Structure formats: structure tokens, C-alpha cells
Amino acid sequence: MASSVARLHSDRVRERRWTGKGVTLGEVLSHLAELHHDISHTEAEDQGHPHPRNSVMNLVVCVGSQARAEETQEVVERMAASHPLRAVVIRRAGEKERPTLDAEIVTEAHQLVRGETIQREQIYLSVSGAAADHLASFVEPLLVADVPTYLWWAGTPPLGERGLRDALAICDVLIVDSAGFEKPVTAFLEFAGLADRLGGRIGFADLHWSRQRPWRESLSQFFSPSERRGLLRGIERFDIDCAGEGQAAWVGGSLLTGWIAGALGWRLLRAAAVTDEHADAIYQAPGGALIPVALRSSGRTTLPRGTATRLRLEAESGGLRCLDTIELHPERDDHAHMTIELAGQPAIRQRLALPPQDESELLVQALAVARRDRVFMRSLSAAAELQDALG
């Protein structure tokens, strides 16, 4: 997928900014309206009426530190250069601190080539004290009506805590990055549990699922030719190696395994860690065939934890044997090679471009899919079952 994160020249961006410390939400709302009015009428020039707002979403970002707040603001800024949105970045400064609300508002008008403008509005709030557990109360008044609200929890979401539950009440989709969870297995299982409980009401997305998309695409592509479809029923073995060390690396592998298992109706029979770096599982296909699956941690640390570094799939159907291997370059993260061996004929080798994807691009991909991604939910559920079995 091509990047849709645009970069704009600074001379095409008009900006208004307001900052306040120890303010009330009423003041924030008042200044937001004032800046919006100001920039709209500046853009209108002699046309007599401002260009209407063309927001496509609210994006609420929750972070735990000032540094992370700055990083995520940059991510949102890059994304908003071409996709008008209202972003509310919230730094939860901790319950025990003195209750204060610090705020910064940035509104921008981006002039497109033909002269039309689009607007970005970003509100940064630093919340401390008990209010940090009542996110909905000060986020909801800031939302643009009638557009979906995405909640991106940048870090490990406090899955059992009131603060998250409160925030979930006002959002349509929760976005996390399971590759960055602090306690990977526990948090992943809790996240899957939350998705299972609330999946009927809101959507769930994982940046790591977006990160794995090229691997899913490539594996799916192998089965596109009609004469290879039968092989889907004849998969005999599936191995996956993932970046990182120990069991934490298997979480990403579980998600890919869960994707295949969910799609093909495989049933997990058993799973066990063989060593600290290697686990085996046995699935049963709908026809009764047993399919061994191996998860390994590759020890590679240049990639987000759990990113696939090698997939290997063996299958046989109607006399046609195949081996499909997708392997990341041993030293470079920007491409992999797919090798297809079919019926004993010479192998076909294809290079797969894997351009690095920063958070803004992963976020764009997560936002571009349907709010309820049923394939992800199914894969998440199957991955959690595998992780649970591995203990």
C-alpha cells in the first residue's frame, strides 16, 4: 500500500495557536471556537463566506509521558496534512498530582494546489489529578459531531482501569499497538478479552496488524491462482519466525497464525513451549488433518517485536506439492523474498518491497479499514486462544 501521508510546504500552511496553563475546559472550548472562526474567515478572504469544515474524524490520543505526547503530536500532524481531522492529544499526568488542566490548541489551514483549504485542529491537554480518570467528560465536548471518533492508546492501555473504560464510552474504535505492550502476553490476552466483550459495540484495531499486512497479502496472493486454491485445504505445516526474544516475540506470530486458523477453520488441539525460543502447536483442519505449527523467536531486534521475519508453508493437494517461503533479508528490514516451489519444478523467487512504515502510516492504514474489522477480530480471538494455551 502506498503511503498516503502527505508532506506540505510550510508556505501553504496558515496556523493559529493558543496555550494556557491551569485553565478550565470552558476556556479551552472558547479559544478553540475563536481560533476556528479566525482562521476560517482569514481563508475566506473576499469570497464572503468561510470554506466549510471537511473533517473526516476525531482522533483522541492518550499518552503517558511528555516525550510520547510530542511524538504522537508529530504523527498526527503528518497525517492531518492531507486528512482534515480534529485531534485531541491527552497526557495523563497522574492521579496523585495536583488537579490541573494545561492546554495548547493549534489550528491550521492547509492550502491545496487549486486553492481549496482543509483544516486541522489539534488540542493538547495535560490532565492531572482525579480528572485523568474521567476522560470522557472533557473529551466529549471537544469532538466534532457526526464523524467517527478513534481512540489511539499510545502505549499499554490500562485495560482494567476506569480511565480506559471511561474513554471507551465515547469512541467508535480503540487503536493500540500490541508490539509495544509492556507485558506482551498478559496485555495481549487482556486486549483480546476486552475486544471479545465490547466487540459488538465498538471496533478494535492494532497497528501491529497493519504492520503485518504485507505478509498477509503475500501469503494470500500465493493462493490466488485457481489451480492453487485446493492447497488451502491441504496445508500440512506452517512455521513462523518473529522478531524479538522469548515468548514475547510469539505474540505477533500468534496473530498471523490466528489469521490463517480463523480463515481456514482450523481448531487448536494443543500448544506448548518447547524452549524459551520455540513453541509448537497442533491444529486440526475441518477435514480432520492435523497441522503442526511452529513459532520461533528470531532474536532480531531491529524490528518491532513480533514482526514476522520468516514464514514457511507446506501444502499438498491433488498431487500438487508446494512449499512457499517468505523470508526477510538477513541484514535489511526493507524487503523480503518469496520463494515458491511447485510440483518439483524450478523455484520462482520474488522480491517483496517492505518499505519502513512509521506510526502515521500504520495509523492511516488502521483508520482506512472498516471500523469493525471482522477478520482482525477473528484472528485476534484465535491468536489469544493460542497464547492462552502456551501459558
Next chain:
Amino acid sequence: MKGKTRPRTKKVAAGAEPDGGRGDGQLIAPVSRPEELPENRLAAGLSEYRSAAPALMVIFGATGDLSHRKLLPALYNLHRNRLLPAGFTLVGAAIDKLDSNAFRKLAIDTIAEHSRTQPADKEAIKDFAKDLEYLPVDFAKADDFKALAKRLAELDKARHTGGNVVFYCATPPPTYGMIANQLKSQGLNRGAGYRRIIVEKPFGTDLRSARELGQTLRSVFPEESLYRIDHYLGKETVQNILAFRFANAIFEPVWNCQLVDHVQITVAEPLGVENRGAYYDRAGALRDIVQNHALQLLTLVAMEPPVAFESMAVRDEKVKVLRAVRPLSSEDVRTQTVRAQYEKGWVLGEEVAGYRDENNVARDSETETYAAIRLQVDNWRWAGVPFYLRAGKRLPKQVTEIRVQFKRPPHLTFGREASRELEPNAIVLRIQPEEGISLRFGAKVPTAGLVIRSVNMDFLYTTSFLDDAPDAYERLLVDCMLGDPTLFTRSDEVETAWSLIDPIEESWRAHEPPLQTYAAGSWGPLASDLLLANDGCEWHRP
């Protein structure tokens, strides 16, 4: 969703149009073909990821302009986005005496220059180039096609492409018949997999030549294997016209002669004839743009809802619209059409020469560089609604748009004075640039008095979606490999369009109406304004 695999009833025959599996071509048959084609369940959720089966593609005219500017960059971008299947191999075929290495080098340079994604990824280009081959082919020489057939058979075996081949004629239209017949003589039009041929517009220069071309191609390939490409239809925003009309409940009730006053279709470009003077001087704006692009837009804006977005249904409805367009008599051509040629002027801040001073253009040329036509669609929906089409070169800017102008309200509730600045409602479908849709409506000016003024509400296509739109050729090349002809033009569509254009062309060649002139950089001749003024309308300034 877990559990049973849902069988599909689709037969394997999908990929074998002419006589799948008969094996009288030279390519090898696939290893196995089950009776029932199971769904690729791993593709679920990868919605925009459309993966075709491995195939060989032969581009005739691979060293030409279209191949360099559009096809190779489009295929590279498909490769870069992992949308070309493993095994896909491109064979360039043209008269130039090159070897594969020289062709690869040429391709690498041209992709770096013309790719829509910049800066181009040098490693990805090099990797793409590995799957390129080249064979010198003189379209008149049977031996060259014999060598092509031999090479394709070898590649099919080595690359597991199942006998699937797409032949792309990126060559001048007069060569299409010759190429097709040469393919037939070598048995390349049929075989184990699918065999499809893509031809570029123009599809003939009039009804007679279009029919002849159709007959020639159909004598080699069945109609369902003929892919007539008009890249306009591959544009996301052209397809969005159908989404706008048929995915929303609120527009269709007003999309008819009860509320629509008239429709304007504008295809304007600031460029002159550039290096196409020789071609353009024979074609003119009517054949070059109106016969295809402008009439395509008319069909999409005027068609009835198809039963489904699939090839037969969509193309049936488009043909119905063209058949409902009232043919122009010679008297109609005199009063309902305008033809004009640009003189020197200023465009985009630069002084430019007049048409007759362009390279490869006759100094006494009568070819029109601007065409405006008033058409009527004689059906229940559009009775009495004029459709104004205009297309021209050296106009002030590049813009393609459809403007649906609505009738005025039946009664001025707020009085004549309050509504003095109020214009009729209008919906503008902008195809390019900055694709989008705008709606114009009246709103009260926030003053002490009651004054109503028109305001525009804009939807900008690129800002509202998070994905980059692919180039039209990227979309259409994958469509062809997938066997989806919905966005390609069918023969009856081509012929019906020519049947509308031929009488106009005939009168224009007889100098009726007289050729007008317009200054480069203006919106056309005065006669074009009068065409609408006679109906109490005026051209919208895009």
C-alpha cells in the same frame, strides 16, 4: 466463521475463455484443476488488495510513448505495492533492435522519470526489471511471432503462469488487426489459460472503421477477451460518479427532468497539441475527446441504476443512454454545435502560438481544437433537459467536470430583492484536478436585513479518504488480469457513440457550421456562449 469451508459454485472455466484446456496452443497446461473452485479465504479483509493469477504480459510497442509514460510505471507501482503475482513476466515487443538488457535499462530510466510515486525506489525498479524481457518484433513478420510464441511457451513453463497471457497493443490503431491476425496464425489467441488483448482508443475513426476493427478483432478473440481501454474509466473519480448517484438515496429523486434544468460537461486542457500535431490534425477535438471521454461522462451521469456493479449490467445501461441520445440532423449540427480553433494567446502566464503555427499542423488546417455540442437524451428521465458538452485545447486551465444545474424554486418566498444574488442550486462533480463534489445552495447572509446568497459546500475526494488513489492504468491492468471488463468499453458502446458523432463530423467537414476562432487562454468562442444563451443558460466558469 470457524469450521466449514464454504464451497463456491464458480466453475474453473473462468480463466479459459476461448477453449480452455484444449491445448492447441503451445503453452503448458496447469498442474491440476479441481472441479469446484474454493474461495481464497485468506484474501478476506484485504479488500483493496486484488490479486490476480500469475500471467505473462506482452506489450506491443513497448519502446513507445504510452509504454514509457504509463504502462511501465503502472506495472512498476503494482509491483512495488506487491500487487503483481509471483511469476508475472512482461515481454516487451517492438520493432527496435534491442536485447532484454537494453530494454531493462530503458525501463529503469523511464520508470524513474514517470512513476507517480516519487522518488522512485531504485531497488524496487531494478527488481521489477528482472521480470522484463524483450523480443524485437516486426508486426508484419510471421517469423517474429513464431519466436514470440516459442519464448512465451518457455516462460510459461518456467514461471508457472498457467498459460495466461495478456497482449497489450500500445501501438497505433492501424496495427491492431495485423497483430491480432499474427497472434492467431501462431495459435497464441487460445490455449490452456486465458488469452486477452487490450487495445487503446481511438477505436476507429468513424462508425465504419470501428465496425471493421471490431470484426477483425472478434475473428481472433471472442468479445469477452477484448479489452478496449479508455483510461478515463479507470479513474477513481469517474467511478465515484456511480457511487455518488447510486449509493445515496438523496440524489436520485432529484436527478431527472422534473428538477434538473440542464447539464454541462467540460473537458478542458491548457495544453496545445504538443508533439501530437500530425495525429491531432487528423482527429480534432470531436474525435479525440468528445466521442469518448465526454460521451463516457454523459453516460455515467445520465444512466439508469444498473442492477449490480458488474460488467454486463453497467455497460448495458451505458449503451441505453447512448441509444437515447437524439441524433443530430444536418440542420441540428448547424445550430446545436460549435467548432473552433485556437489562435495565439496567453495560457498559464505564457504566450503561446496559434494552432496553425503548431508543429506538424497544416497552415490552412480546418481541424477544430474546440467542440461544443447541445444534446438531448430522449427518455422519460431526461426529456427536455439539454446536455451541453464542451472540450478544447488551450483553454485557461485543466479541468474536467460535470455540472448538474437545477431549476429555480417555483416561488421567491423572500422576494426578488433578497434573492438577487441567489443562483440556482447546482451539483458539480469534479473529475480532475482536486476531485470532489460541490453543492451550491442559498443561505441567509448574516446581516440585519434578509438577503440570500449562494454558498458552496465542497467535498474534496483526496482529503476525505486515507488511501492514495492508484493511477487509472494500475487499476485497469489488474482488472484485465482478473477478467473484469466493467471499466472497459464494449463494441456496441463504441459503435453507438460513433453513430452520434459521424453526422456531426460529416457536416463539419462540409464547413457547417463555419469554423470559429478563440484566443488561446480563453474559454472558447462567442458562438459557444450563444449556444447556451439561446436556452437562457450560460457556461459555468470552472
